[in-house]
Amino acid sequence: MSGVSLRGIQKRYGQTEIIRGIDLEIADGEFMVFVGPSGCGKSTLLRMIAGLEDITAGELLIGGRRANDIRPADRGVAMVFQSYALYPHMTVAENMGFALRMAGVGKAERETQVGRAAEVLRLSHLLPRYPKELSGGQRQRVAIGRAIVRKPQVFLFDEPLSNLDASLRVDMRIELSRLHAELGTTMIYVTHDQVEAMTLGHRIALFNQGLIEQCGAPLELYQRPSGAFTAGFLGTPRINLISRPQDDASTALKALWAACVPQEQRLVCQIGLRPEHIGVCAHRSDAAQAAIELVEQLGDCAILHLRVAGLDDLLRARLDTRDAQALGDLSPGRALSLEPDAAKTLRFGEQGRLLPDA
Numbered sequence: 090m091s092g093v094s095l096r097g098i099q100k101r102y103g104q105t106e107i108i109r110g111i112d113l114e115i116a117d118g119e120f121m122v123f124v125g126p127s128g129c130g131k132s133t134l135l136r137m138i139a140g141l142e143d144i145t146a147g148e149l150l151i152g153g154r155r156a157n158d159i160r161p162a163d164r165g166v167a168m169v170f171q172s173y174a175l176y177p178h179m180t181v182a183e184n185m186g187f188a189l190r191m192a193g194v195g196k197a198e199r200e201t202q203v204g205r206a207a208e209v210l211r212l213s214h215l216l217p218r219y220p221k222e223l224s225g226g227q228r229q230r231v232a233i234g235r236a237i238v239r240k241p242q243v244f245l246f247d248e249p250l251s252n253l254d255a256s257l258r259v260d261m262r263i264e265l266s267r268l269h270a271e272l273g274t275t276m277i278y279v280t281h282d283q284v285e286a287m288t289l290g291h292r293i294a295l296f297n298q299g300l301i302e303q304c305g306a307p308l309e310l311y312q313r314p315s316g317a318f319t320a321g322f323l324g325t326p327r328i329n330l331i332s333r334p335q336d337d338a339s340t341a342l343k344a345l346w347a348a349c350v351p352q353e354q355r356l357v358c359q360i361g362l363r364p365e366h367i368g369v370c371a372h373r374s375d376a377a378q379a380a381i382e383l384v385e386q387l388g389d390c391a392i393l394h395l396r397v398a399g400l401d402d403l404l405r406a407r408l409d410t411r412d413a414q415a416l417g418d419l420s421p422g423r424a425l426s427l428e429p430d431a432a433k434t435l436r437f438g439e440q441g442r443l444l445p446d447a
């Protein structure tokens with residue numbers, strides 16, 4: 090087992106800079122998640138660690154050893170991709186043992202190793218089957234099994250669950266957490282699914298255009314985002330980002346701002362208000378007013394999409410179902426008053442950086 094160090098890592102294709110200087114220490118046994126919008130460079134960086142892409146500048150260490158020029162097969166890493174690409178003419182057992190056979194490992198030893206990996210992945214009963222006889226989730230487990238038998242020091246996953254349906258993804262997420270607890274191997278996991286990022290990672294590295302925007306424990310990023318980009322990326326429904334109202338802004342918008350920033354602070358350029366931190370009541374004359382545009386009933390809670398005069402985006406508020414029901418009529422156009430939680434409001438200054446609590 091071993092950690093991974095990225096020091097000043099850069100990637101250019103011709104003149105185009107894709108990875109613009111990454112410094113990151115991934116501890117031995119850590120579960121690190123790379124997350125970020127499409128095209129920000131997550132897969133590129135993962136492929137650089139795997140040795141599938143050259144490193145333009147900087148240093149990569151795996152287990153304390155400089156790995157920039159080590160051949161992919163000798164880096165001690167195993168990668169699992171989104172498309173599992175199993176050999177269709179081989180059984181599950183043969184697929185899983187393929188790398189060992191190529192490496193000249195004998196039949197008995199192969200069977201032992203494959204058997205052990207199959208047990209960990211609860212695939213033992215499927216070993217004689219062919220890929221076409223498996224469900225999507227089972228195929229992806231075989232692909233992970235193929236990686237496990239190689240006994241890598243580091244697992245690299247590139248969106249391994251994105252081809253699976255919603256409920257299978259949840260199951261596989263739990264399987265992966267269990268697998269990590271059992272193997273204790275360093276894992277680097279790329280996803281753009283924020284629920285996967287929040288639930289799987291010891292730490293999350295959030296990427297933005299080839300740079301790490303913020304890296305830390307999932308709750309740290311959620312509760313103390315370094316800036317508006319992080320705040321806007323994590324959380325469903327998305328956080329409400331509201332810019333300081335101009336002097337000629339609507340009464341509602343000014344009232345909303347004043348409720349969130351009670352002592353006027355000139356440094357605050359923008360606020361972030363999580364949907365769960367907006368209370369709504371029937372009518373309070375001193376509060377900001379809003380009108381219902383749409384209500385999504387999710388069973389345990391309701392998401393209210395509210396029109397606030399002068400605000401371009403709809404405001405998203407999340408209420409417990411019972412609180413939503415207590416409001417009575419929730420049809421479009423109904424006027425409501427907003428009660429944001431000022432203490433939970435995130436305040437951003439210049440360049441969208443988080444300001445310390447007032």
Ligand SMILES: Nc1ncnc2c1ncn2[C@@H]1O[C@H](COP(=O)(O)OP(=O)(O)OP(=O)(O)O)[C@@H](O)[C@H]1O
Nearest residue numbers: 102105107125126127128129130131132133134281
């Ligand atoms: N061979 C290449 N030549 C030139 N540009 C490339 C090459 N491969 C990737 N890129 C560019 O590098 C950027 C990062 O791509 P990458 O695949 O790493 O993104 P990603 O974060 O994994 O996105 P996604 O979430 O969509 O998978 C993209 O703008 C992409 O177009």
Ligand SMILES: [Mg+2]
Nearest residue numbers: 131132133247
């Ligand atoms: Mg990708």
